[in-house]
Amino acid sequence: MTLDPAPALDVDALLDDPETRIVVCCGAGGVGKTTTAAALGLRAAERGRRVVVLTIDPARRLAQSMGIDSLDNTPRRVKGIEPVAGAEPQNGEEREERGAAEPAPGELHAMMLDMKRTFDEIVEAHADPERARAILENPFYQSLSAGFAGTQEYMAMEKLGQLRAEGDWDLIVVDTPPSRSALDFLDAPGRLGSFLDGKFIRVLMAPAKVGGRAGMKFLNVGMSMMTGTLGKLLGGQFLRDVQTFVAAMDTMFGGFRTRADATYRLLQAPGTAFLVVAAPERDALREAAYFVERLAADRMPLAGLVLNRVHDSGAARLSAERALAAAENLDEARIVDQEGGKKALRTTPESPDRAAAPAERGSENDPRESDSDPGGSEDDSTAAADSSTDAAGRLAAGLLRLHAERMQLIAREQRTRDRFTALHPEVAVAEVAALPGDVHDLAGLRDIGTRLAADGARAADDDDGTRS
Amino acid sequence: MSRFQVVSGKGGTGKTTVAAALALALATEGKRTLLVEVEGRQGIAQLFETEALPYEERKIAVAPGGGEVFALAIDAELALLDYLQMFYRLGSAGRALKKLGAVDFATTIAPGVRDVLLTGKACEAVRRKDKRGRFAYDHVVMDAPPTGRITRFLNVNDEVAGLAKIGPIHNQAQAVMRVLKSPQTAVHLVTLLEEMPVQETVDGIAELRAAALPVGRVLVNMVRAEVLPSPVPQDVRRTDVAKALSRAGLGGARRGGLAEQLVDPLLEQASQYEERVALERRQRAELTELGLPVTELELLPEGIDLAGLYRLAAELRTQGVS
Ligand SMILES: Nc1ncnc2c1ncn2[C@@H]1O[C@H](COP(=O)(O)OP(=O)(O)OP(=O)(O)O)[C@@H](O)[C@H]1O
Ligand SMILES: Nc1ncnc2c1ncn2[C@@H]1O[C@H](COP(=O)(O)OP(=O)(O)O)[C@@H](O)[C@H]1O
């Protein structure tokens, strides 16, 4: 079965479009969200936009190379932005004057989210100093701000809201927290919000407010029983701490949920584009599929899928099976040769020197070579016992095994991708090859950016070709 | 061999898989191990291809040689109600608490409470004895939270003992801490030979050590078999490689011949391979510097199924991990 290939995602069109104001990179952990977000930010900046990238957990060397390894929770300008050849100049007048030949690079600013600090800043901004101090010192606040499941997501959304409100940016690229499920980014803030606005919290704060008159009596009984029980279990101070915390938090905001809801709506607004990042692996693509469905259900705009760490081969015509068979051929031939070689060694004492000899032979127009050569039987002469032929045979067998492994991997990746494409044929895809090393500097990010844009650029060129 | 083995590691490196393989490996003849899950994700059930586990110890596998593996998915809410029941015989009041969201509240707002319940339940299984005074389980293996949270998770009992200064939870927290900080416990970290997981492992071990938690070993997962010598021999001529490929039946070795055309792409793949192997060696060297035992588990190219799990368990036994 061959599926129609998925449509290509035109990354440059997305980044160049002045209407695109927020790009969110989502996906399961470890697939390359942070790398993709940083690469997109860099590319957009080099194509002329004023960009801020909000990263959550960059690899240490990547953060260092962008100059954002010190956590101060504000965007830092990244040095080393270069204009990209062929980029459209942006609409600024000053840029137009410079002409299309040399588009002005924009700016890249980057920051790494400090979850606790973001939380502290909300408190400091919304409470008078005395109350703020009381909250910041509260053990529950400390526990919550340092690592409640969902706090990171909530704070990422909060920071996004702040950056958007600042209005300084053409484009905000958002990385999302590492989590098992891409959906956590959408769900966790609401969960935290509704939890903090929850029934039990309201009971703790003011039992009389909850429920109708009929419910009140029961609740009051329940309440005293409960505070009593919890008090006994955890110590009275525990409960008092909780109560102060909750009361202080509540008077401070117009409700956590309201806040979470507002950011959520920002994500639904035009100008926001989601990119789902996945590796061509079963778990990652299954997560991606869930996420795509969820975005559709919530009417959030999906720009496409970034398929990261895809493998390919320059010798894809040679199948894994043939490569393995050929490698075996070579091994067998070598075993036979080695037996012959030992005999030769016994009869010719100067044989070690012969290793150098074959290098002189075997020029490219060796008349014995021919394209129709089926099994290479012509080398069954003395030359076959030469150690350089032997070394070449061994290397070739290794290369073939490596290739077979690569081809099997490519086939597995293709199968998982086909499954995704069958479910979501409409989702545009940008592929990024698996690079052999990590991506930890601007050059690496630029390379990823080029790869991200390549498919879309090709597709766009094809379109132009047919139109003109 | 520590009786309580905690398996942590960066997300996606194979904590659940390795913990399960370890539980199988430790269940040698006549022994019983308990595999414990704490994140409510039913990872064990998926791995063993069984239906979702209830909050109840169940036999899920017989190990090679006849040992038995039990599994338990700990549910923090139910564990809390258990505790309340145990200490206070709450009856219907417990249900009222649940209805009001109090249980949810307690296990959510104070992550410490949740973690203390999870570690508490696991430690209870570690210490449990049968009527004849023998341990109910020879080993308990925990599929634990990831490296970034593991120290806090295991140490939370100290924190909670500080928050809840009196009462049974306070006492419980201290009892758990005594098990966790003793040689009965070993915390292992799973990693891959990649930059970020290794970095996390190095940082995680420093944190564990600073908290005086007993570090066990580093388990390097998904190690790729070597297919080529690395560095790739430089003294072999292109034309000789082309000829070898031709001898193997892949076409002509002359320039433009089918075999000759394969040489460049194959050498390109080899140089990518070299780069990767070099990177892996650097990561391995960093791990060696930790001064901990390091165990490697191979990458199973087709992914993990039950047979693969038993294979990893056999590897762990061969390497003397159990
Ligand atoms: N040695 C191995 N060979 C091949 N695949 C493996 C190996 N170990 C683990 N895997 C696969 O890697 C993926 C992640 O493994 P697993 O779920 O055990 O990781 P985890 O650390 O528990 O993840 P999480 O952080 O999400 O809990 C699974 O698909 C698993 O089958
Ligand atoms: N296309 C790629 N080729 C090679 N390495 C990559 C690629 N994309 C990401 N990486 C590497 O994978 C690791 C995890 O990437 P990261 O972007 O931090 O993932 P996430 O944010 O999704 O957890 C990093 O070390 C990064 O350098």
Ligand SMILES: [Mg+2]
């Ligand atoms: Mg990340």
Ligand SMILES: [Mg+2]
């Ligand atoms: Mg797991």
